[in-house]
Amino acid sequence: MASPLPVGDAYPYLRAANAGIRHHTRTLTLTPRTQPTASPADRVHLDVLHAHLTALHQLLDQLAESTRPRHPAAGRHLATAHTRLWQSAAAVHDAFHLLPVAEEPPTDTSCHPERLPEGPPVLTICQRHLAAGHVVRRKTTPSDLNAPLHGHTATCSQ
Known part of the structure; x- marks a missing residue:
């Protein structure tokens, strides 16, 4: 017999x-992809998205360690x-670097991203990715990181 899920706002x-992800997804899908304005x-x-994936990555790491x-x-x-x-976060990181840098300069001339405490925004994703990568490499073998996703073998029970 499965335990009931927590009621209320246990995980706010x-x-x-x-x-936030649902809102962002709805916003992107409101404009059809075939229109040139999309x-x-x-x-x-x-x-x-990479920040969200790495936060989920950290959460899963903690859950796996406490559950095992x-x-x-x-x-x-x-x-x-x-x-x-981690493989998803790595793919998003790679895609980030394949996209062109925004062509239009910021409208606010007083903005100086190089003065941000975490560094310029273009480097923030790399710093975050490197930090998450250290955790992955301590706990995962290279063959596991490169292995394709296998089918789910456990049966679902209620």
């Missing part, structure tokens, strides 16, 4: 993040999800 930050992904969108001692099979599945999420 995850709920807020999911609401904007493709840009570096800002990919940077925000009591429930090894579930912990292994969470560790696999952790690896797959």
Whole structure:
């Protein structure tokens, strides 16, 4: 018998993040992709998406570590999800660098991104990616990182 899911707002930050992603997805899908006015992904969108993926990556890492001692099979599945999420973040990071830099300068001339404490925005994604990469390489083998996604073998039970 499965335990009931928590009632109420037990995970407010995850709920807020999911609401933000749903809103962003709806906003992008309101304009049909076939229209020339539809904007493709840009570096800002990919940077925000990468930040979300790396935050989820950190959360999955913590969940896998805390679950594995009591429930090894579930912990292994969470560790696999952790690896797959890293692969997604790496693909978004690669796509970010393949997109052109915005051609139009910022309208605010007083903006100096090089003075931000975390560095220029174009480097923020790389710093975040490197930090997440250190965690991945400590806990995952290169063959696991390059392995294709295998089918889900566990049966779902209610």
